[in-house]
Amino acid sequence: MTSTLKDLIGDTRLERLFVTPRRACALQIWIAQIQTDDGLENRFVYGRLLPYSFSSGAWSASSDDKFETVGDCHAQVIRATLYIGSDQAGELLERLIKGDDIKKVSSSFGLKLSDSLEQRIGAFSLNDSNVYRPTTLLLNEGVRNFV
Numbered sequence: 001m002t003s004t005l006k007d008l009i010g011d012t013r014l015e016r017l018f019v020t021p022r023r024a025c026a027l028q029i030w031i032a033q034i035q036t037d038d039g040l041e042n043r044f045v046y047g048r049l050l051p052y053s054f055s056s057g058a059w060s061a062s063s064d065d066k067f068e069t070v071g072d073c074h075a076q077v078i079r080a081t082l083y084i085g086s087d088q089a090g091e092l093l094e095r096l097i098k099g100d101d102i103k104k105v106s107s108s109f110g111l112k113l114s115d116s117l118e119q120r121i122g123a124f125s126l127n128d129s130n131v132y133r134p135t136t137l138l139l140n141e142g143v144r145n146f147v
Contacts, residue, residue, distance in 0.1 A: 023086040024055035027093075028079060031124055035067060035074040042124040045077060049089055056083045058112035059102070061121070080121050082111065096126040 030045040059082050067074035080102075084092065088109055095105050103122035106113040113122065 021085075021087045024052045025084055025086050025089050026050050026052040027082040027084055027089065029081075029124075031078045031080060031121055033067075033076050033078060033120075036072065042121065044124075044126055047126075049093070052083060054083060055085045056112070057085075057110065058083060059106065059114070059117055059121075061117055063116060065120070078121060080117070084111070093126075099125050099127070101125040 027047070027049050029047040032043040032045050034041045034043065059080055061078050061080040065076060067076045082092075092105055092109060095108075096102070100108075101123050102125070103113065103118055105111075106122075
């Protein structure tokens with residue numbers, strides 16, 4: 001079953017991520033960058049919002065481009081992480097799926113986005129055709145062997 005973002009934001013089980021004020025979260029987004037003769041295209045691969053131990057209001061990602069040849073193009077995956085407060089997470093995600101890019105959203109929320117990272121992912125935005133799923137508990141190997 002797929003959900004809308006509004007369904008997830010309103011889910012009482014996720015209050016820690018969207019409702020409870022001043023709680024730290026990490027928004028992680030994996031972005032595939034595909035470079036062809038026509039230019040550079042950013043595509044959404046995967047994303048998640050997690051409780052975290054601090055929020056700095058800043059984006060971070062590896063500073064190295066590691067494009068690999070795939071057929072006729074070059075491609076890489078960038079994992080960008082935003083350390084944000086829970087009270088901003090829902091509105092930020094809503095703005096990204098409405099078509100606002102990372103640069104615009106970061107500017108309006110007062111988030112830090114370095115010049116180099118802005119050049120790499122600043123034009124990226126989500127779209128409403130992406131699938132949103134509620135949380136899932138994934139046991140790690142140690143716990144699985146114990147149970």
